[in-house]
Amino acid sequence: MAKKKPCKVGENKSQVVRDMPNVCSDEDAAVRFMEAQRWGDEPCCPRCGDMNVYQVGDRKTGGRNTDYRWRCRACKRYFTVRTGSVMAETRIPLRYWCYAFWQVCSSKKGVSAKQIHRQTGLSYKSALFLLHRIRFALADMEGVKLMGTVEVDELYLGGRPRYRIPYDPLKRPHRPKHPRKQPIIGVLSRDSGTVKTRVIPDVTSHTLRRAVSELVDKSAKLETDEAPAYVGIGRQYAGHQAVKHSNYEYVREGVTTNTIESFFAILRRGITGIYHNVSRKHLQRYLDEFEFRYNTRALEDGERTVTAIQGAVGKRLLYRQPNPA
Numbered sequence: 289m290a291k292k293k294p295c296k297v298g299e300n301k302s303q304v305v306r307d308m309p310n311v312c313s314d315e316d317a318a319v320r321f322m323e324a325q326r327w328g329d330e331p332c333c334p335r336c337g338d339m340n341v342y343q344v345g346d347r348k349t350g351g352r353n354t355d356y357r358w359r360c361r362a363c364k365r366y367f368t369v370r371t372g373s374v375m376a377e378t379r380i381p382l383r384y385w386c387y388a389f390w391q392v393c394s395s396k397k398g399v400s401a402k403q404i405h406r407q408t409g410l411s412y413k414s415a416l417f418l419l420h421r422i423r424f425a426l427a428d429m430e431g432v433k434l435m436g437t438v439e440v441d442e443l444y445l446g447g448r449p450r451y452r453i454p455y456d457p458l459k460r461p462h463r464p465k466h467p468r469k470q471p472i473i474g475v476l477s478r479d480s481g482t483v484k485t486r487v488i489p490d491v492t493s494h495t496l497r498r499a500v501s502e503l504v505d506k507s508a509k510l511e512t513d514e515a516p517a518y519v520g521i522g523r524q525y526a527g528h529q530a531v532k533h534s535n536y537e538y539v540r541e542g543v544t545t546n547t548i549e550s551f552f553a554i555l556r557r558g559i560t561g562i563y564h565n566v567s568r569k570h571l572q573r574y575l576d577e578f579e580f581r582y583n584t585r586a587l588e589d590g591e592r593t594v595t596a597i598q599g600a601v602g603k604r605l606l607y608r609q610p611n612p613a
């Protein structure tokens with residue numbers, strides 16, 4: 289048997305993960321970390337893009353200004369690393385932002401506002417606000433449609449458990465199958481390994497068709513379960529095959545919806561186990577968070593944190609659009 293290579297403690301951690309404890313406890317380090325993630329070695333003005341900028345000094349100490357301002361020589365305006373990002377217009381210290389970004393990106397099923405509140409000392413309300421803005425930063429704004437082999441399935445979250453009443457079509461023909469549950473639709477490209485989700489009002493074929501056409505390119509080959517709504521949708525795509533779950537058929541010649549269902553399993557456990565109760569209004573934000581973690585699953589925790597922080601830039605203007613966090 290081959291001997292396992294001895295590994296020093298913490299050897300497989302990236303530099304970012306090693307830096308994190310310091311960054312999350314020291315405001316000065318947090319600001320420097322955020323600046324490095326945003327600008328690298330070349331800070332530039334977020335308003336006019338000019339690179340002729342300087343750090344504003346402090347007259348008393350001769351060091352750096354306590355609010356970490358920069359000034360642009362071209363447009364004469366002041367800015368900080370927060371300007372033009374989801375962190376703008378808040379007074380929450382940056383070390384807490386760093387901590388929350390790190391926690392969100394390194395916990396498989398997310399982190400609750402209560403936990404951030406306990407660990408940082410921020411109020412619960414501030415912690416909730418901070419996490420909502422982070423979810424907003426994680427949201428995929430590019431809207432690139434999925435291609436290749438795409439699994440499509442829907443999921444019901446929350447509500448009361450399903451009753452084991454025998455279904456009698458004569459007595460209650462229109463009894464909803466899942467009373468008070470919130471449906472969502474998920475699509476996953478097996479070629480790129482990318483998942484996308486949408487909160488949907490119902491599961492009529494009209495709604496499903498619209499959601500699928502927003503998320504999936506027409507050149508894709510769909511794979512679904514046997515739900516009748518997908519038959520008509522499938523005709524508009526390059527191909528469509530279904531597995532019949534009612535016959536205990538889950539894989540047939542490579543046709544399956546198991547991959548999207550394994551994403552749903554993580555999502556369901558996160559919503560139940562970490563968040564407990566998510567309102568319909570905010571559900572899409574939580575979905576964005578799980579989507580981001582799934583789509584960056586090949587990255588290591590530190591890289592994922594950096595990707596998330598970079599996603600926070602340039603999103604501030606969009607923040608006040610419909611469906612705000």
Ligand SMILES: [Zn+2]
Nearest residue numbers: 333336360363
């Ligand atoms: Zn400028």
